[in-house]
Amino acid sequence: MCCFFIPTAEAAVLTLTSTALSKSRNRKVQVLRKHLNGLSKLLFGGSLLLALEHIWHGEITFHFPYITAMQTPEDTEVMIEELWQVGVPMAVLVTLTYLAYAGLKSFFTSETADRLSDDRAANLGKGGFMILVLFMLIGGLISTIGYIKDKNGRFCFSALCYMFYGSMLMWSVDLYTGIKEEGTEALAMTAEDVVDDLLLTASVTGLAVLVWSIVIAWKALVSGRLTAVRA
Incomplete structure (x- = not known):
């Protein structure tokens, strides 16, 4: 039930943060922006695929209230609970996976490559x-x-x-x-x-x-x- 909202929200925050840092000429800030953009794309990409799956199963519709879980207070309560129990772990897993990727990339990057x-x-x-x-x-x-x-x-x-x-x-x-x-x-x-x-x-x-x-x-x-x- 719309568990991808949490990763999408994280991606939006990362995108806004990256945009705010875009005017900085500091090299370390630019490296940080590169990673923020990479992680946000990974989150947005995964969320897009999950959104399609939710549309396919009828959990998201193109008519009000657009989210079937918001039709009754009981369903809304279940949806909110799922956001924390499923959505948050999703965002954490994607973030940790990207951090692991960034760490491996940094490890394999030779300092001499910059001098080529x-x-x-x-x-x-x-x-x-x-x-x-x-x-x-x-x-x-x-x-x-x-x-x-x-x-x-x-x-x-x-x-x-x-x-x-x-x-x-x-x-x-x-x-x-x-x-x-x-x-x-x-x-x-x-x-x-x-x-x-x-x-x-x-x-x-x-x-x-x-x-x-x-x-x-x-x-x-x-x-x-x-x-x-x-x-």
Whole structure:
């Protein structure tokens, strides 16, 4: 019952704090802002997926009172209790996970990386396209299997196929261009790059799944309306 309100509220506070600190030129403040923005995006992204799930199950509606748990005082009391028992732990878990990620990233970041030449620094992380291409290919193959088995097209696996294969082809061009211009140095990656690119891959996959879910929900809605009209 709207347990994602707490993570969303935390994300909003972090975003406002980051905005308030945007005028500072202090390097440490800018590093703090970077982490605040990263954590807020993680919270907003997760909350968005949870909101979609709540809409799917009818816990959030598009008519007053918009939240089904607010229809009676008893349900509202249960909702408030769930906010503290589920929403707060959600926010804490996401925060701790990001802090762990930030700590690992800091640990693997070499101090000498800051002293690399601009050309060398520009090369770092380009191998991440290889990671993206590989995982998009895997996602595309899994989606293709689902598409073949879903003979009625109920689950719209074609949408996933388009997203995964399309992005794979585009990132393949980036990867090819990097290798063509810089040789194998374009594939140079530090441990920090690997962590960043895996997180990026997870985010891209999550976004694809989100869009896919919206497509399924929209198709079900349209199909329901057509059935009602024919009846």
